[in-house]
Amino acid sequence: MTEYFKNIPKIKYEGPNSDNPLAFKYYDADRVIMGKTMKEHLPFAMAWWHNLCATGADMFGVGTADKSFGAEEGTMEHAKAKVDAGFEFMEKLGIEYFCFHDVDLVPEADTLAETNARLDEITDYIKEKMDATGKKLLWGTANAFTNPRYMNGAGSSNSADVYCFAAAQIKKALDLTVKLGGKGYVFWGGREGYETLLNTDMKFELDNIAKLMKMAVEYGRSIGFEGDFYIEPKPKEPTKHQYDFDAATSIAFLKEHGLDKDFKMNIEANHATLAGHTFQHELRVSAMHGMLGSIDANQGDYLLGWDTDQFPFDVYEATLCMYEVLKAGGLKNGGFNFDAKNRRPSYTFEDMFYGFILGMDTFALGLIKAAEIIEDGRIDKFVEERYSSFNSGIGLKIKNGEATLEELAEYAEKMGAPELPGSGRQEYLEGIINNILFR
Numbered sequence: 001m002t003e004y005f006k007n008i009p010k011i012k013y014e015g016p017n018s019d020n021p022l023a024f025k026y027y028d029a030d031r032v033i034m035g036k037t038m039k040e041h042l043p044f045a046m047a048w049w050h051n052l053c054a055t056g057a058d059m060f061g062v063g064t065a066d067k068s069f070g071a072e073e074g075t076m077e078h079a080k081a082k083v084d085a086g087f088e089f090m091e092k093l094g095i096e097y098f099c100f101h102d103v104d105l106v107p108e109a110d111t112l113a114e115t116n117a118r119l120d121e122i123t124d125y126i127k128e129k130m131d132a133t134g135k136k137l138l139w140g141t142a143n144a145f146t147n148p149r150y151m152n153g154a155g156s157s158n159s160a161d162v163y164c165f166a167a168a169q170i171k172k173a174l175d176l177t178v179k180l181g182g183k184g185y186v187f188w189g190g191r192e193g194y195e196t197l198l199n200t201d202m203k204f205e206l207d208n209i210a211k212l213m214k215m216a217v218e219y220g221r222s223i224g225f226e227g228d229f230y231i232e233p234k235p236k237e238p239t240k241h242q243y244d245f246d247a248a249t250s251i252a253f254l255k256e257h258g259l260d261k262d263f264k265m266n267i268e269a270n271h272a273t274l275a276g277h278t279f280q281h282e283l284r285v286s287a288m289h290g291m292l293g294s295i296d297a298n299q300g301d302y303l304l305g306w307d308t309d310q311f312p313f314d315v316y317e318a319t320l321c322m323y324e325v326l327k328a329g330g331l332k333n334g335g336f337n338f339d340a341k342n343r344r345p346s347y348t349f350e351d352m353f354y355g356f357i358l359g360m361d362t363f364a365l366g367l368i369k370a371a372e373i374i375e376d377g378r379i380d381k382f383v384e385e386r387y388s389s390f391n392s393g394i395g396l397k398i399k400n401g402e403a404t405l406e407e408l409a410e411y412a413e414k415m416g417a418p419e420l421p422g423s424g425r426q427e428y429l430e431g432i433i434n435n436i437l438f439r
């Protein structure tokens, strides 16, 4: 078997004092935190598209990284080489999961039948590798946005034929997800949005997307898919307005169409930023609806307005993310998929490993610190006390839904004017976070 990542050893935990760039400083798979190992808290996944396919091409230049893996691109030989390279990569990093789009796995053929035959062949091969190594599929999805036929979206397309083609891709991607034992199926609304309302029937498009999702749920359940369906919200890019703008919008859409029992959110950090929210906000909105499903772990650049998909480096963000995840009781079927790519000038194989080591260490550090915040208790205690006026008297009646507007007005009239509601103490709380992060 060819070794693709020569000179890269199995990446081990060496601790914070190590200066070995090919070692983990914080990710210690078997370390127990709040009753579970780091590996259980952090089911990391490799995104097939970024890691094995993307070469760093952008709007101004071709790729800089060589991802041919010794084979000619666009061939099945190349598709297989990517499988071999991908499994070697996961093995060397100790990553258990991967995620894919259909077209990441094989080159698309002229007909659906031929593409599907190629997908059958490659997934037979992937399955063999999974059985031999214990690697697992976190989620699968269909790419219904790259091919020109999807210029106006897939479920939101104005063309019924294009809509059917997307349905066929989704059906096949669900078959493959079930075949590989995947725990999730993602709908990222690639081009499900619009460029101008002058040519768009928004309500019609949204209803059609819901119909496609319903058909996917019915089909998925009929072939034994027991995992979660996910919407991955994103506010813009590639279209000017994407319908799955953020978690709140997506959850309202799911509830309106009766899809909320089968779907949860796949929250991507960089998409949250683009929506003008923090990552933590999107996680909290999802969690409070019981719909925190999975995470696309990356980060954006606050100075840029697009989806830079960088490896996570910001420990504050990762800590607050893990705080939300711990508070929500963990991710049931979900994981931490590095939907992240190296910067274009970081084009070597070593850089691919440095990206993952950075991301895994950032989340490991986030987990350690989030657990310390919870165990420390000062933040939770403050929040609890902040609402203590609702624990008795009129406050409790409001909380229990037993009060009337007249009653509250009468209470207020007797009271005169309320005292100021108490300091929010933001700076005190931020000081606690710094204290815990850097002590």
Ligand code: XUL
Pocket (backbone or CB within 6 Å): 101, 141, 186, 188, 232, 234, 268, 296, 307, 339
């Ligand atoms: C695009 C994005 C996708 C989804 C899967 O911004 O995040 O890669 O994660 O389609």
Ligand code: CO
Pocket (backbone or CB within 6 Å): 188, 232, 268, 296, 339
């Ligand atoms: Co993503």
